[in-house]
């Protein structure tokens with residue numbers, strides 16, 4: 280396996296070289312209190328913390344607190360403290376969907392004014408500390424203003440990805456009992472407009488809450504307006520003060536809720552808090568990307584996902600960086616858009632998902648070649664394992680062999696990178712997320728016996744032995760679910776839900792989820808969510824959903840559907856069911872395959888044997904394993920005979 284070390288020149292100019300990594304890593308795990316107490320100085324505290332770490336993974340008394348007597352404000356850390364030195368520096372570069380529209384450069388001073396005004400508008404709408412605000416926004420600067428405005432007044436934001444359906448939005452509005460939803464008239468993406476405001480209306484009708492709506496004018500399209508409930512931001516901001524005192528927040532006050540999919544039930548609200556999250560987002564942004572003052576950093580994620588939270592907004596802005604916000608998609612107007620934007624804004628760090636790399640690789644090198652990519656220094660990936668072919672293309676064609684690739688493994692729950700190369704310190708291997716970040720203590724357990732694998736080369740499930748500052752603290756409204764989901768299968772550890780291999784050099788290779796979560800284009804989806812959408816259709820009696828390998832998306836969605844007695848299995852119905860799932864959850868959940876299944880393979884006690892369904896979906900019948908425990912083994916033959924549709 281080839282090893283890709285950084286050049287000497289790169290390593291000697293990097294924040295962290297190999298020796299520093301070893302020394303800091305050792306310090307961070309030998310004495311976490313001292314290490315994190317020292318690192319906490321990176322933030323501006325109103326009251327400096329004296330209690331650094333107070334965490335236990337002991338089942339069922341799991342409790343996680345960092346810097347618990349410290350006080351600070353996230354928006355003051357991301358804006359105000361930079362004003363004296365870099366008030367006129369660009370904080371956000373906004374690149375609109377269409378390259379024909381002009382990009383915007385928002386300075387830290389301007390950011391301050393925008394955020395303060397929006398904070399004052401929210402206060403006028405009755406939002407105060409601890410209240411929840413849902414954001415359902417396009418990728419426009421106002422999305423970042425809204426996040427920071429909430430943080431400024433101590434409101435808890437919960438962002439719902441703008442690609443989610445009104446039903447999914449409605450569930451999340453109800454789940455958090457939001458006082459206000461912030462949205463826009465429409466969201467342009469790839470030349471098409473999503474009717475955000477109309478979706479919000481549908482969601483609120485269903486939710487039956489008395490949530491108010493704050494609307495940003497993005498396209499100027501004609502959208503419904505309900506007087507007394509809806510407020511236009513530009514009207515409300517008129518005459519509002521452009522300063523707003525930041526609220527004093529405890530380090531453990533919630534900063535945001537973000538819903539994510541799990542192996543069972545409906546998505547859960549992951550809760551992140553103020554001090555530990557911000558410190559960790561800021562440190563990982565600086566060290567993983569070797570970010571230096573004045574550089575332009577671009578993370579292509581959407582703020583609707585955790586990657587957008589930590590690496591478009593909080594991490595970069597805490598570091599006084601210039602961060603790019605891109606409204607569009609990689610293939611519009613053509614497959615060269617990413618590289619055009621890198622050239623135009625002289626991007627130094629570029630961070631995207633393997634699914635995008637694979638899709639662009641498929642379009643050919645000619646979309647990359649015309650652009651001057653000499654400003655690039657670091658390339659990053661996130662969200663799913665990257666296959667060596669895509670890694671090599673990224674390295675050779677985009678990075679011209681001179682940009683270290685950081686393959687960052689982490690989760691919504693972890694708040695920031697846990698396993699990742701630090702580019703000046705750790706030689707990379709294509710497909711490996713390499714080594715743990717400071718303070719992170721991964722272990723590999725045998726999935727059955729739960730024994731810790733002590734050999735360096737090992738394979739099993741990935742757990743964490745101790746807490747790090749940006750760890751999620753609880754599930755919104757359901758602490759028991761938090762404890763049960765992450766701490767009950769392997770007692771004393773945080774269970775990631777991922778499988779992994781550790782090689783003889785101590786490098787970690789993530790092998791994918793070991794639970795019923797699938798990863799479609801880097802987006803997490805619970806198979807249970809898709810199943811529940813399918814059975815909500817009157818024609819469907821039962822369904823089972825599994826992932827299968829997909830060339831571009833990483834995994835695709837494969838649905839086995841048993842119809843109601845007497846229901847005819849037609850092509851029209853197949854399309855209808857596919858659209859139905861899309862409507863219930865959103866376009867990202869659209870099934871790739873729907874197979875009619877007269878019966879599903881079940882044990883005699885009625886449990887569906889997903890292992891078998893996965894194998895059939897993967898086209899791998901040689902290793903179906905023992906099917907003799909099935910109540911009716913013949914259903915398997917039928918499923919194999921009718922595979923794929």
Ligand code: WTA
Pocket residue numbers: 539584585586660661662663664665686687688689690691692712775776777789791792798801802803
């Ligand atoms: C997967 C995204 C391999 C993993 C930040 C994890 C990865 C899930 C990587 C979390 C990576 C994320 N290599 N797999 N570099 N990064 N994953 O919550 O299965 O949307 O558990 O967070 O994505 O997805 P989530």
